[in-house]
Amino acid sequence: MITPITRRTFMRTSAATIAGVSIVNSFASHLWAEPLVTYPGIQLYTVDMELKADVEGTLKTIHSIGYKEVEGAGFAGLSAKQFRAALDSAGLKCNSTHFFNFGESDPSAIFDQANTLGVKYVVSSFIGKFGHNKTGGGAGPDEYKAMAEYFNQLGTSAKSAGLQLAYHNHNTEFTDLGEARVGYDIFVDGTDSGLVKLELDCGWMVAAGHNPIDYFKRYPNRYCMVHIKNFVATANPSTSLDRSKVPQGTVLGTGYIKYKPILTAAKAAGVEHFFIEQEPPFLGTTAIEAATKDYQYLESLSK
16 A cells, blocks of 8 residues: 655655765765875985985885875986886886986987986976076076077977976075066066976975965966975075075975965866975984875875
8 A cells, every 4th residue: 555645754755865865975076086186296306315325225115105206306326217217116107307407518418318217397497507606596587588588499309309398496586676577477478388388396486475376377287297395484585595595394284385275276277296395404304204294294185
């Protein structure tokens, strides 16, 4: 016999069903939610001393922490071929690497090394011949315009070699040059967006008193990579790399930079790769301990 359903019973049953569906949908959304940083990477400069002492052991330790991707900064005394073999042995992917000798000679040898390593991105920061020192201190508008023109040429050569050139900032590019201009803006505006991509070092930009979120909005799809680092708070912004004026690096989550909104904006702007980088000296900890805590911090942001 079919039991008649009263209006009260129907409403109560419907409410329970809707609630149940909501719980299931909420659980499914949580289960399938994309983490803030899917594959946390590390810039190997963080463990530079350890690499120079033991390349294979250090790379395997990096993998055991949880990192699956790294960004290079030299080959720790090995050839590019040997360094790639060590990366492969440790199960680490390297999509990007920094070179420090752009502007000194024909870049063909650099591109050959990059292709041997198997990277997509070759990265440079300020090139010394365009300023009064290697880090860009004292460079003016004309120097940044000249460097932008050079990077466009370099980017064309990199493209011919099957690579993508990218520029990595420090804090010196944000020195006030007058008329509300900083060198970084002059450089970015003067480079071709297809030939010169950008790797935004969030820590250095914040240390100089600027907001990465503003730049992600200003130049969407220009940033392919970011560096994630933190500093102990200072009384004033710093645009100097003089040791006496550089803020002290610290483990992620213990400094003054709040990364969740920055990384959310980075993803919205099309950033592909996220590299942790902690600046030495390491006070009260080792580089490996710091790299472990840094990884755990990024993991915690995705929960």
